[in-house]
Amino acid sequence: MTRDTIYRDILLEHARHPKNSGRLENPGLSASVHNPLCGDELELTLALSGELIQDCRTIVRGCSICQASASIMSEMIIKKTLKEAIITGRLFDESLRKDNEDVPEMVEPLRPFLALKTHRSRIKCMKLAWDALEECANQDKSPNYT
Amino acid sequence: MTRDTIYRDILLEHARHPKNSGRLENPGLSASVHNPLCGDELELTLALSGELIQDCRTIVRGCSICQASASIMSEMIIKKTLKEAIITGRLFDESLRKDNEDVPEMVEPLRPFLALKTHRSRIKCMKLAWDALEECANQDKSPNYT
Amino acid sequence: MPNHTLISQCRKDFPILKREVNGYPLAYLDNAATTQKPKSVIDAITNFYENHNSNVSRGVYTLAEEATEIYESGRDAVANFIGAEDSGTIIFTSGTTESIKLVSSAWGQKNLKKGDRIILTEMEHHSNIVPWQLAAKSYGIELVYWPVTTEGRLDLALLEELLTNSVKLLAFTMVSNVLGCINPVEQITEIAHSHGVPVLVDSAQAVSRMSIKVSEWDCDFLAFSGHKVYGPTGIGVLYAKKERLEEMLPFQGGGGMIRHVEKQSSTWAVPPQKFEAGTPPVAQVPGLKAALEYLKQYGIKQIERHDNELTEHALNQLTEFPDLELYGPSEIQNRTGVVSFNLQNVHSHDVAQVLDESGIALRAGHHCTQVLHERLGVPATVRMSFGIYNDPSEIDRMFSALDQARAIFLH
Amino acid sequence: MPNHTLISQCRKDFPILKREVNGYPLAYLDNAATTQKPKSVIDAITNFYENHNSNVSRGVYTLAEEATEIYESGRDAVANFIGAEDSGTIIFTSGTTESIKLVSSAWGQKNLKKGDRIILTEMEHHSNIVPWQLAAKSYGIELVYWPVTTEGRLDLALLEELLTNSVKLLAFTMVSNVLGCINPVEQITEIAHSHGVPVLVDSAQAVSRMSIKVSEWDCDFLAFSGHKVYGPTGIGVLYAKKERLEEMLPFQGGGGMIRHVEKQSSTWAVPPQKFEAGTPPVAQVPGLKAALEYLKQYGIKQIERHDNELTEHALNQLTEFPDLELYGPSEIQNRTGVVSFNLQNVHSHDVAQVLDESGIALRAGHHCTQVLHERLGVPATVRMSFGIYNDPSEIDRMFSALDQARAIFLH
């Protein structure tokens, strides 16, 4: 079994059995985002207590990569602060742009996606969930993430 | 002396000493035309008695070909009916489009221009005076030239 | 099948078809997005740059006259190819999108006013929707949609109902870039004209596949792109009937389209120059001409037959699989080689990526027809679309590769 | 002159320079109209068509990803070449004319209203006049002309007077395509900005001749054409500063520029995609990139020096003949290789045709600057304009051939 097949299996497993799928009632923050290239849609709802993400859910109408990304993200951000979550997303973004495969510790769980980063057309699918997170942070006017 | 040089000399002679240059007072018909490619301008005034072109004058601000064309046309159309003159112009136009050098009797005096017809960019210069004539005929609503 | 033998000859004319992708020979099935280029087209562009390159219409020197001659002979070739009586009705643009925008702007500005309506169909490409939405905003007009039937067709009886007094234009595609249906331009034009309504035909998908006869059909506007008829990118065509040309204001301002420019106002050249502002796609014109000559060499009849055989081959297999859903007509009549479908429970992007691993190039997504996809009730579809160089065996490879997609995503 | 040795090397890179015209080697002196193409540019286009051709941005298959990569790397190359910090500020268009039209329409629609003024100069090309006349008609704005001095320059002191409160844009050319003068973009921009007025720079004649630094100069818009920088026809560039991009409505509607399309309205993609509707000039992008790389290989400094030497060589001879009238500055400072003149009592078209008989290609006419020619008091001029492959000997041939024109028309 090659490394790429292992990664693919990890992603497929998430796509088939997505974690934290659904919608929170009365979420602290929520965002709906859209990939104009393929028409995919993703809705993210967050429950916050103070700075901390207590819970999150996603509804995805999209491809396996988009679904896997939402599922893995949901596991990564629960019990993190919104700020930490945003930073993780940005580090992921940077890793996708880099030529090498070195990734910061925080981005480790996202390695399976990095194996696909030469497929530039799929980058938007990998990032759609993280875009929704940014969108939530934008709505959360109080702190400054930039 | 080649045929082309003879033709060129005929044209140059006309360009240097244009026939019927100037403007008629109280002309029966008149038209100002313009070549947008090079900015050349030409004004034609006609004196008619009934159908007959009694006299004509041209003022040309243009290249040697344009000036020669106006000069030669003026010689050809005086004492012709407006209708005959228009037909001559259209036969000239047809001859310029044809692949061979056969020309109708009426167009004979315009042969020096036909030697230049491969220079497509100069066709408009050759025809500007004749365009002015068409313009005059258009204003002369009474008869039907088409 | 003598036809296949002949058409299969043409594969060697396309240098890109020698390519391998992921270890497999390239099976290019995305011809509705753009077509590949035969060597004669590439050579025509190279020849222009290497021997005749110059700007057109304004120079008196030899090179400029040659370039102008080449440019105008390209206009003649287009007129001839689409059955236009007069080359003066052919305007070169940068593509279908700009051609339609030219009509919505140059014709629309003068002929559309508040309360007017325009009819579009639900199967239009965004290029034939968005310009009209922008026009709707500018002129206060209303957009009315001619619905798509459940078979993926247009119902002519419905059109009669939509053609009310306030309708000022009917803009429709000749071939849907998703459903593959062929809409009967001549009939539709006749109906529209009987209500005094001019028609714009988006023939982006049609020109490479069937014969076009604008003068005979009497359509008012017709638009297409060079890159979808085996020609270069960066060039398109707008045909406009003489009467319509005369109703049009200038579109873009610049060199070549003027008669006289003064500080505060200008007068315009006659059509088609009036609508060709600035340096046109000079080197692309001989490329487009070479493409049309290439098509003529094989003959549109033969190309049509080949396209039909491939379409039938694809439809026959598609309907065998219960987990494949076809969008567009399942019968071959008035249908061409654009075949869209979905594999149940697998996203179209995932399908396309797995197929790519076997060297099969086709498209997944909404294909710039979100209104149609809304109507179909799916966000995205997988689309294969055929060109003259495609072979039934490439379609077979596509169906085998679908098994891999099933294995990966549905096991 | 080590410079000449180096530049003369580049002649072999241009296949067309092997051509003979009327029995003489081609002396191509019409580079302001369009430039010739080095083999590397032609090859880049061919390579795209033969190996990577596909539509961009929408496909997930290998070929589509390659094409997208090539397309976006072209955007990066342009940004880098003109000193733009962010590739997202580069919009691909069909040429300078469309770039300016994009600003007059997409930016103008939102930022210009009745009573506003726009400043143009008297030396503008029709491409930077006519779109504003059309805008003036649509939005009710007024056009004000910054006059050309008798030396063929712009007087900065005059600008201050013109910059009244109602001025909303200053649009000017960096290099006149007739006078050859170089206008000081950085200084002009600073003055305009100090009055809160954004600037549009028409750099059609400048990009091939001198270094461009949009971010450093802080100009708001900058436009140029591929075909005038040794690249392909059918492609142009609009640079627009981020703040300006955000003030712009969509220009054309179609594929690629949308976020979501519904029947009656749509939302837009982010810039630059928002302004690139339909299939862009995909194959022309690698051609343009190759052209910019070609220029970099010789270095803009060196190209500038060569251009200066040719210009000086031409001006020196021109001023020797009392029957030649020069239009534009006679001193070499802030002047480039576009040199216009007239032979007394001979029409410019006649001159150009006689020169063509000796294989010399240059242009006669108003060069799409009728407002300037009105100012100069002549309907037409003869213009020679230099490229990197021109040699002083070609200029000498031009002056000898003028003797023939004298002999024919003035004997």
Ligand SMILES: Cc1ncc(COP(=O)(O)O)c(C=O)c1O
């Ligand atoms: C100064 C200037 N601006 C604009 C243009 C127009 O460029 P294009 O015809 O490539 O759109 C030209 C080309 O003639 C020019 O010289």
Ligand SMILES: Cc1ncc(COP(=O)(O)O)c(C=O)c1O
């Ligand atoms: C039916 C139809 N119309 C218009 C277009 C737009 O063509 P272009 O992108 O070449 O302007 C397309 C291409 O996708 C099409 O398929």
